[in-house]
Amino acid sequence: MEPRNGSWTRIATIVLLAIGCLWVLRPFLAASLFATAVVISSWPMYLVLLRKFGGRCTLAALTMTLTLTLLVIIPLALVAYNLADNVGVAYEQITAALKQGELLPPAWVREVPLAGPWLDDYLRELVASRDNMMDFAQRMIEPARHYLLTGGLMLGTGVIQMSLAAFVSFFLYRDGHTLVRVVSVAMHKLVGQGAANVIEIVSLTVRGVMYGLLGTALAQALVAAIGFTIAGVPAVPLLSVLVFVASLAPIGPPVVWIGAALWLFSQHQVGWGIFMLVWGALLISSVDNVVRPMLISRGSSLPFILVLLGVLGGVIAFGFVGMFIGPTLLAVGYSLLNEWTGTPDMIVVQAEHHTDRND
Numbered sequence: 001m002e003p004r005n006g007s008w009t010r011i012a013t014i015v016l017l018a019i020g021c022l023w024v025l026r027p028f029l030a031a032s033l034f035a036t037a038v039v040i041s042s043w044p045m046y047l048v049l050l051r052k053f054g055g056r057c058t059l060a061a062l063t064m065t066l067t068l069t070l071l072v073i074i075p076l077a078l079v080a081y082n083l084a085d086n087v088g089v090a091y092e093q094i095t096a097a098l099k100q101g102e103l104l105p106p107a108w109v110r111e112v113p114l115a116g117p118w119l120d121d122y123l124r125e126l127v128a129s130r131d132n133m134m135d136f137a138q139r140m141i142e143p144a145r146h147y148l149l150t151g152g153l154m155l156g157t158g159v160i161q162m163s164l165a166a167f168v169s170f171f172l173y174r175d176g177h178t179l180v181r182v183v184s185v186a187m188h189k190l191v192g193q194g195a196a197n198v199i200e201i202v203s204l205t206v207r208g209v210m211y212g213l214l215g216t217a218l219a220q221a222l223v224a225a226i227g228f229t230i231a232g233v234p235a236v237p238l239l240s241v242l243v244f245v246a247s248l249a250p251i252g253p254p255v256v257w258i259g260a261a262l263w264l265f266s267q268h269q270v271g272w273g274i275f276m277l278v279w280g281a282l283l284i285s286s287v288d289n290v291v292r293p294m295l296i297s298r299g300s301s302l303p304f305i306l307v308l309l310g311v312l313g314g315v316i317a318f319g320f321v322g323m324f325i326g327p328t329l330l331a332v333g334y335s336l337l338n339e340w341t342g343t344p345d346m347i348v349v350q351a352e353h354h355t356d357r358n359d
Contacts (some may be wrong), residue, residue, distance in 0.1 A: 030318035031164035033325045038068065038165065039172040040203055041210040046173050061173035068166050075241045077159045161321045198336065204333045209328045216292040217247040220284055224257060227279040231272045233260045243284070248311070248323045253284050306330045 025032065039046075044065065048058040050346020172179065187195035221244040228236045239260060243253045257280030264273035292307075309326050 028164065028168070030321050030325065031161045032168055033318070033329075034161065034321040035168035035172055037206050037210055037324055037328050039169050039176065040206045043176065043203075046176070057174045063172050065166050065171050069163075070168065073159060073162050073166060075244075078238070078241070134264050158172045158321055162289040163321060165321065168324070197339070201335050201339055202332050205331045207329055209331045210324065212292045213248060213324060213327065216288055217244045219254050220244070220247045220287045223287055224253060224284045225259070226282075227276060227284065229261060230258070231264060231276050231279070232269070233263065247288065252288070254280060257284055303334075306334060333349040 022029070046060060046064050049063055050057065053059045053063075184195065184199065187199055221240045224243040225236055225240040228239055233239065239256055242256045244252045246256055257276060261273045261276035261280070262278055264270075307330075310327030310330040311323050312326070314322025314324070314329075316322070318325050
């Protein structure tokens with residue numbers, strides 16, 4: 001009985017120690033998980049830099065960290081700042097218009113092809129009861145302002161988390177080889193002979209999900225930038241960054257390109273407004289259906305429902321960076337479950353058997 005009691009004591013001590021460590025690191029957990037996913041995804045690039053810098057780990061790690069800051073964190077910070085500023089200005093303008101009692105459909109509505117005159121007449125009838133419409137508009141404007149400011153606050157919090165993640169990633173890059181050896185030994189003790197395979201699955205899955213999310217967002221932002229430039233929409237860089245961010249969220253880029261189309265209509269550029277709607281529907285939003293599955297499938301055949309739940313649950317649990325963390329964690333768990341249970345082979349066998357039986 002003595003050895004067994006000693007074993008339980010050691011296990012309890014290890015569990016308590018692990019809980020204590022997680023409790024201490026809890027405020028930094030989201031940033032640390034995001035930094036780990038970024039480092040795993042960009043590790044091949046870091047190895048290339050390490051060779052070019054003659055094995056100087058600190059210089060290579062600093063270069064990767066500064067690149068992350070310049071390409072991701074600074075643009076997001078600018079978007080958060082502009083969003084907060086523009087929401088305040090728009091709120092003041094709409095409030096002033098409501099106080100003056102001017103609540104008529106804009107002139108460009110009548111210029112919309114086919115449905116323009118009918119839509120204009122309908123809106124004018126709708127606002128005919130001026131008192132009711134003014135009351136309704138004033139009730140709706142405050143929730144809308146609150147919603148937009150909440151989104152800007154979440155984006156700002158994400159910038160802070162990403163800044164902390166960039167700081168953590170520097171040390172993960174610099175001490176990466178040592179950490180890899182420690183993880184390999186620990187996985188070998190836990191899993192046994194299959195440790196190397198498990199580590200490979202985790203690495204491929206993380207890279208697949210990160211490449212899928214970021215690659216899709218980048219592709220949609222580039223396509224959107226081309227469309228904005230052709231249509232003559234102002235602030236193309238800012239709107240492109242907004243498309244990049246929106247493509248990571250469930251709401252998607254339509255929020256941005258529909259807004260751009262409405263702005264074109266308000267400027268009496270009906271043709272370009274229609275062009276923007278067609279460009280957004282057929283090109284910007286369609287990129288997601290082609291690029292994301294292609295990139296994610298390289299590391300993991302993650303079902304779309306898990307990607308969606310991962311994004312939503314990740315945002316609830318970790319904030320903005322949860323858009324990356326949630327799908328990544330679910331993808332790793334899904335891939336490991338498939339590997340340990342042999343589910344993919346069973347699915348293939350069942351599908352082939354079903355096909356043969358139908359033939």
